[in-house]
Amino acid sequence: MKAGLHSPQTLMIRKLDSIFPLSAEERQALQGLPVQVTLFKADQDIVRIGDRPSQCCVLLEGFTQVYKLTAEGKRQIMALHVPGDIPDLQSLHLKVLDNSVATICPCTLGFIQHEDMRRVCERYPRIAAAFWRETLVDASIFREWLLNIGRREAYTRLAHFLCEFLVRLKVVGLVEDDTFDLPITQVELADAIATSNVHVNRVLQAMRANGLIQTRGTQVIVPDWERLKEEGEFDPLYLHLQQEGDA
């Protein structure tokens, strides 16, 4: 059930539709969007801070990172994206990019011209609202990361990170038997949770020793989901996975 097997538009539609049910007409408008599919190697910049892109990219396969550097060259990763996400959707309304986006493993990306997206958004306000909502969920995740990085210690922080990643992968069908692929180096993990790679290594060992996770290569196995959630103080509310207002 690889995400890459679907057409780019279908992946996008399925995601938008799951929250914000679309009409047949709206769905067709999205299907009609021209998408240029491109393959990227690992560790390649897709767009850079300061760029003025004229297109957005839909992640179809692989994982990407949003990052920035300090003056001293320290890196902070502020977001990871899973298939179905649009890492630079913001660029539709913010002309200059304020962060860089890069692959962390080989990726397939679909590019859509801003022009085309704007046309669809103007004609179909509900599609615009659905895209808007996507960016609001991104922002909600940033807030949670701020809490996580600012106020939780490394062990809890890493547990929380793993919880979030697991849940987001589950949504796109990339988790089986509480096992998922995390093709990311400890250096990158460290830059995501704002610690050093050495410390990430030690925390991972502690988590393995405590039976919180098991690892086999890049595979991560979560034997006790409830426990991981507890250790990571994880509450998925902030991911806004359902349109909760309907309940």
Place this chain on the structure above:
Amino acid sequence: MKAGLHSPQTLMIRKLDSIFPLSAEERQALQGLPVQVTLFKADQDIVRIGDRPSQCCVLLEGFTQVYKLTAEGKRQIMALHVPGDIPDLQSLHLKVLDNSVATICPCTLGFIQHEDMRRVCERYPRIAAAFWRETLVDASIFREWLLNIGRREAYTRLAHFLCEFLVRLKVVGLVEDDTFDLPITQVELADAIATSNVHVNRVLQAMRANGLIQTRGTQVIVPDWERLKEEGEFDPLYLHLQQEGDA
């Protein structure tokens, strides 16, 4: 030149218009929005995490904070808002609030029903786009805070924070002669930049000793803006103050 002297709608229109020039008709639509003005005391919750608000609030006077708590009760402030901002604009499309918003000093707030905003957004796509853009700038600020908190040390971090606050206040006319009011306790400052209040106190002293800032009560004076920017590694790009694409 107090922001509070204008009508709520005018404050909002001026901000949206400065980036995204509006037509007379669009302006009139915004002027017609019913706004209920309410006064709040200091340190009062306006909305709480888990709420399902049916309205947004425009900050007219004072400062508000967006915050969350960890399981142990540690607080992280993830955003401060200045007059003209809409601290919970996200709630227009995310049914359940994933953070709390509180005043940090006595505030004047204008409440607008979601229903009314949605009507205006549907009828005027450019207004919707302008609001959308506002939420994207908020997200951009979250990203910068992640970099700041995650990868800069306390001194630089606080300098950066002061730079941002100064610039944002300047935009709404609340800075005179490089002096601004910061009616916020050191405990709150600490929760915003993710350190302890004790450390904030020491860093502030260091900054005063270095001549980076002067303080008189809650007033902060910046004698050398260029130097503060440098010490804080501050580049205002991420605030997206102009629609840079027009250049």
Place this chain on the structure above:
DNA sequence: CGAGCTTTTGAACGCAGTCAACAATTGTGG
């Protein structure tokens, strides 16, 4: 003028960073 909050100070401690070396794994070219 006193209660309550905020700022300031000192001292001890600890989580995590840095540096450096080594081991394991992955990737690559012959």
Place this chain on the structure above:
DNA sequence: CCACAATTGTTGACTGCGTTCAAAAGCTCG
């Protein structure tokens, strides 16, 4: 398929930025 290079993961020792706790001093405001 193997040898070698490069990357990634692991370990130990030392250091330090910042936390915590507790108490004193300074403000603010009824």
